[in-house]
Amino acid sequence: MPPTPSPAGPSLVNPAKFRPPAPLDDLLRSIRLSGAVLCHSHMSAPVCVSVAYEADSLAFYEAVEGHCEVRFDGMTEPMTFEHGDVLIVPRNLRHRFCIESDTNPLDLRDVLASLVDGEMTDENDMVSLTRAFGMHIAFGGGGTPFVMRMVLAWVDDRVPGPLLDGLYRPVLLKGFGRQHSALLSAIFEEADTQRESNFLTQPVFIRLGEALFALALKEAALRDNFSPFYEGLSDPLVAKLIGMILRDPGHDWTLDALSRATGLSRSAMSWRFRTALGMSPGRFVTHTRMSAAQIMLTSTNCSIVQIAEQLGYSSEAAFNRGFRKWSGTTPGKVRVKNYPTPRCRKGPSVSLGASVTK
Template identity: 30%
Template sequence: MDALSKIFAAPRIREAKFTRLEASAPWGIVSPGEPVVKFVHVVSGSAVLTTPGQALPTRLESGDVFILLADAAYQIFDDERSVLIDCVDVERARVGDGIKFGGGGATTTFISGSFEMEPLGRNYVLDVLPPFLHLTKGAGRTESFATILNMLALETSVPGLGADAAVTRLFELLFIHALRAYVGDDRHQKRGWLAAASDDRLKFAIEAIHADPAKDWTVDSLARAAGMSRSAFAARFKNILGQTPLEYMTSWRVYCASTLLLTSPAPISEIAHKTGYASDAAFNKVFKRVTGYTPGMFKRVNETREAR
């Protein structure tokens, strides 16, 4: 199982919210940003987006999707001369899951969604992505990606029984397909495990670690999986990921163990074995070095948080 599949193997999205926004010209929105993953699909019309991290404004056209992965402020409008209204004031126009506002001219329709990710998955995914993704219509799109966008448009335009649950699942699928499109677009500079997973050689070693973290991997065996010499593999791996192969293997094992500690009733000794540690002592030592907690403490702290 690849990294992205493992990260999304259990429900990872929480507090999903969606809005069908119909903005008629002239219109403009300003937001201070939120600590959530936010995406916007331009169903029809066009808009301009600016964020502090962008040197130039981004022109959004019908069919485009943009995703904000950080809590940066942003502005979105039909024309630079339009008055910007605080998102809190725009929210006051909400009726159910829809908002209509603006000056009554040409309309741009958006499906806007936001959600929180489970912290472990969030860190592993968002740490390798830029804070802003802009996916233009046709760029890296697949038929399934287009289908998800169409289903979101339908679910938010005429909500039926179980619409909230359906939209939450579609958010998760949209996020996965957006990452696929991002990975498949050669214009984007990748980093971390995502860069290695996109590398013609290293991807075989990364896939091997992700598929079987319990295996007694060595630099030699991973180099063989990549079809490279030991020295060339180690140098390439460190250059692209910023970690040695064994450092990355340890981080992935700890991630897998953390997930099991939160989702499985298995005893810690069994989790240690499933993630490649022959003894509880070795597992405890590595886990505490990486997370700052022993496995038992980590489980108790997170169970207390969930209970609040």
């Protein structure tokens, strides 16, 4: 039934009472960040830099001058990222920006250590994030330039966020930067204004970052044939299943359980899911579990046995086989490489923190 008009007229009624019955509306509202840093990067050829953020952070890049190749772990074909484009890189996906070079990449952490870390202290020798906001970092061989504006965002893991959690591959929006140039410029100019105030900048940066991600991911969802995950959101039953699986990847998601949740037969539910998403329900469950495992291995000290149990595997051996098939490496090797320190918590857990650029 339509909402009862307010005595003051519909123009003053909370817009939430007129929300469209679309899963995408709820998912866009679920975007919640716990931190954000707006910054700038100036690279020059020849250069190649390897980038890996923490498991709870993702990046919004806008190319404002020049072009480069972006290469991603696990993807054979590079992306061409050029002036006017926006690129969103999901959590925990190592990538490389390459300009006229694709060998011997610099590690971004080493670049930041030499250019930024020593300049993030105030007059009292205390670390000050305010000094990082709006920083410009410049490096490379001095040749052809490539300039980016970026938002490094930390996901608020206290709030279920299936839209951000469901990002399992990069999102390249050709021409998005040109289309929304006025908004992007205004946001970064406002960031500079807030930085000059030197007080309570994070609440503003977080909301600006959430607005950018909501706008970009809305466009990604509405572009034809852009992403199987977002195409699936147009089907309300499939969107419901996606949300259920992302919120609790360790549940015993049998075909019977999924079909009961939709009121469809197993075959009808599977066909509808595969048609909308381009993969079977079982494959999506596996991908979601392994993505959660990757986060837990790199950001908690839960044992591999504990991770296997929390993600619904009957044994450590079964989990190891599934993880190796999915990632090409073993959970043990991922764990040794990352040395996580936070305490183990029930369910997929992520740590807070990432590098800040100048």
